[in-house]
Amino acid sequence: MIPSFFRIRCLEETDSTNRIAMNAARAGEPEGLVIQALRQTAGKGRRGRVWDSPEGNLYLSVLLRPRCPLPKACFYSFAAALAVYEALAHLRGEEALQFKWPNDVLIDGKKISGILLEAAPVDEAGLVDWLVMGVGINVVSHPDNPTYPATSLAWEGALVPLEDVRQAFLRSLHHWCLTLHHDGFNPVRRAWLADARRGAVLVKLPDGDIEGDFGGLDETGSLILRLADGGEKVIQAGDVFFL
């Protein structure tokens, strides 16, 4: 069963479910709305990239109104990553599943899902009025891009109906959103770290690339990078590539 908190609107085609959910948020829609599309014509990825959205994969955006300060909004993308992980673990088993900062879920090092969180500007009280959590899970197909190796449930041998993926994801998301609400980021951070991919990484930043070892996640959700000179660098935003 999908938790009754969620109200699902399923569209055959749209440009981007995030855009539809953001418009609904601005129009005053209560939280819990889920916009799903069978295909997207202009799916949005992180950092201005395009998210290929052919029919058969899961594309949905969840509207939340957690009334939190902006720096805490990113905690919800870790909750989403945990929910994707648990859904995949439930549907195909946990083997070779890992997180990659900030919120990718990998199978055998290949990306199977993407999360794009978009938030309203903060209000006079310094709080975010709404958050839209956009999630794509490769169910039957994945893009072929050597820079960002990807995979899908079908490619990994799990032929699972789209509705089952949606249900498993939303059930787990509900759990992790409640955990965040009641217990804060610590349990979310702990669960994420338990299955985070570790090792040497290259991080692409706007002012150049930097190499180091994955050193964990700090209490704000930033990446800790251990540098060769023994120092540490805390990274708030960037693209991570394992070496």
Ligand code: BTN
């Ligand atoms: C990433 O670049 O990893 C994030 C991809 C997020 C894609 C999802 S698909 C559903 C929702 N609608 C969008 O336009 N993007 C997100």
